[in-house]
Amino acid sequence: MPAPPTRHSGPATPAAAQEITLVLQSLRAGESGAAADLLPLVYDELRRLAAQRMAQESASQTLQATALLHEAWLRLVGDGDRTWQNRAHFFGAAAEAMRRILVENARRKARLKRGGDLVRLNVADLELAATTPDEKVLLMDEALEKLAVADPEKARLVVLKFFGGLTNQEVAENLGVTERTVERQWAYARAWLYQSIQTSA
Numbered sequence: 001m002p003a004p005p006t007r008h009s010g011p012a013t014p015a016a017a018q019e020i021t022l023v024l025q026s027l028r029a030g031e032s033g034a035a036a037d038l039l040p041l042v043y044d045e046l047r048r049l050a051a052q053r054m055a056q057e058s059a060s061q062t063l064q065a066t067a068l069l070h071e072a073w074l075r076l077v078g079d080g081d082r083t084w085q086n087r088a089h090f091f092g093a094a095a096e097a098m099r100r101i102l103v104e105n106a107r108r109k110a111r112l113k114r115g116g117d118l119v120r121l122n123v124a125d126l127e128l129a130a131t132t133p134d135e136k137v138l139l140m141d142e143a144l145e146k147l148a149v150a151d152p153e154k155a156r157l158v159v160l161k162f163f164g165g166l167t168n169q170e171v172a173e174n175l176g177v178t179e180r181t182v183e184r185q186w187a188y189a190r191a192w193l194y195q196s197i198q199t200s201a
Contacts, residue, residue, distance in 0.1 A: 052165035072097040095164025143196040
């Protein structure tokens, strides 16, 4: 998939967010060409999120940011449900798609290695700036599945921050809450995940 022309970078302006929402409505309605209209609007931000996420991966990670972006895009518009309500909803779905790709990639590599001991995940490693080797991605994913059952909203927050690479401000926008709420829920989710991982390790 060739890189489309740059439209804008950084957080979307209200006008840009509205434009994305209108295109998403067209896509949801099944209008032909809507996906092609959407890509230039979201490409820069998807590329930034993928680059942020891949920068936190281990040196052994063979997946590149552009490949992660393209694979996520194909999943979103190829076999995704396409029922995104707005820009925030779309980028939440993109973060989830990136999460699934990273987990699948980590599982493939783990099957090839076999026999390696899993690494214990320290609570400090749940920060965005932490290095996240394949074993930690798998441990996080397992704990996240449990959190999704116990508290779906906090699990979504973790996907946005840990797998999507979003800032607190971006997560707040995505979830429709304040940054203070994100900080509080992130602290709770980190403690919950840490306890779950320690228990299962």
